[in-house]
Amino acid sequence: MNRDSRTPVADVMSTPLETISPSATVADAARTMRDHDISALVVTTSPPSIVTSTDVLDAVADGRAPADTRVDEVMTASVESVPPDLLIEEVAAMMTSLGIKHLPVVEGDDYVGMVSSTDVTAQLA
Template sequence: MPSNDRVTVGDVMSTPLETISKDATVREAAQRMRDADISALVVTTTPRAIISSTDVLDAVAGGDDVSALRVSDVMTTDVETATPDLYMEEVAAMMATYGIKHLPVVEDDYVGMISSTDVTAHLS
């Protein structure tokens, strides 16, 4: 792997990309994240969207029935994205600027996901 200052998103992004339908329940999303040991799923919609463990926690803490609540009710839409050729420092700056922990990675279509945990691991 390249030295830390040359590590790109493509070097460390999570693949294959885990996705979920906007019509799935929040409970299903939580189960998928747990089973895959990840903290966000790309929602297969236009515009781009994700559901994160924070979205699930907010729904549970709000008293919502996550067995009936749909992903579309809690997902984050119009998400920022990264490309595989971005350097980790650039992604770290994007996450700090937008206050986010996950960035779907896209070329023509989704190709992976990068998280703040990935960034921290490669910049420390």
């Protein structure tokens, strides 16, 4: 078991960060996630937003046509982010308290990666 309480997000985050335009379709988002084997994309809005595989699934389940539905119609706007030097335990607490599964990793003004609850769980297990 790895219980290293000094593990920063940078050591477990996924890189490079994949992004998508808010005007892209839900079908485009699904293809990008599939092609990169990921479950979330940062949407290039200001401030940045996120679209997840759950958002895509919900849109389809609600009867929305993926090819006709824009990402900005289903995304979560103005998401939280974390710096790469934040410790994994702090990220775990943040995800738990906010009820979220993905956090973009930001260094200065640059988005450098994504950390997921799966990344955190694997590190803390």
